[in-house]
Amino acid sequence: MRNSRDNYLKAIFECSQITGTTRNKAISDELHIAPGSVSEAIANLVTAKLITRHIYGTVALTPYGFATATVLMRHYYLLEVWLDRMLHYPLPLIPELAWNMGDIDEDFAAQLDIYLGHPELNPFGHPIMPLKLEEPAFNRLIDVKADSTFTIVSFVESATMLNYLDKLGIPLNAALDVVQTTPLVCEAEATGKQYILDATMAQDIFVHTPICV
Numbered sequence: 001m002r003n004s005r006d007n008y009l010k011a012i013f014e015c016s017q018i019t020g021t022t023r024n025k026a027i028s029d030e031l032h033i034a035p036g037s038v039s040e041a042i043a044n045l046v047t048a049k050l051i052t053r054h055i056y057g058t059v060a061l062t063p064y065g066f067a068t069a070t071v072l073m074r075h076y077y078l079l080e081v082w083l084d085r086m087l088h089y090p091l092p093l094i095p096e097l098a099w100n101m102g103d104i105d106e107d108f109a110a111q112l113d114i115y116l117g118h119p120e121l122n123p124f125g126h127p128i129m130p131l132k133l134e135e136p137a138f139n140r141l142i143d144v145k146a147d148s149t150f151t152i153v154s155f156v157e158s159a160t161m162l163n164y165l166d167k168l169g170i171p172l173n174a175a176l177d178v179v180q181t182t183p184l185v186c187e188a189e190a191t192g193k194q195y196i197l198d199a200t201m202a203q204d205i206f207v208h209t210p211i212c213v
Helices: 004-015 024-031 035-047 063-085 091-100 106-115 159-168
Strands: 051-053 058-061 148-155 175-181 185-190 193-198 205-207
Touching (some): 004 024, 004 035, 004 063, 058 063, 063 106, 091 159, 159 193
Antiparallel strands (some): 148 205, 175 185
């Protein structure tokens, strides 16, 4: 099982992919724990110089924190690839299993990387080697403008999200024509079909900037 520090670093890493910062509420939601518990943990991470507090109540990984989180995420992503490619494990079950078994050392991770042929992406579109601290990679689907075409590149790794996208039939790398977004839903078209996506899901689907206008 993972320790508390690793769980928080993962949550902060994932919650800050777009803007480079996040808030206690987002971390609390990600970890499904009480906000009060997050405040105490955040204080400990600040003391350890893994994160820093910004104005307006946001927090961000320090360079040291990002480097630490990058190692954790790389090992995690490699195990996800292994579970997917080698064991053909059901996708909705992969994230939790890979994270819980992911406390591996760098020598094992290097051998696994070689065995898998140096994969560039995990099964959910995330780069095996995360981008630099100052390079947020994606936009949230819920934030894009209407009448533009975007490509889904990744999404929050949860069983709920995976089952949701599977039920809708929207594949990774699908080109989405965004019709409109509202506080409740995102209307889009992809592969000739129309989709109504719940806003809470659309905010956890990451897309590239417009590929056409």
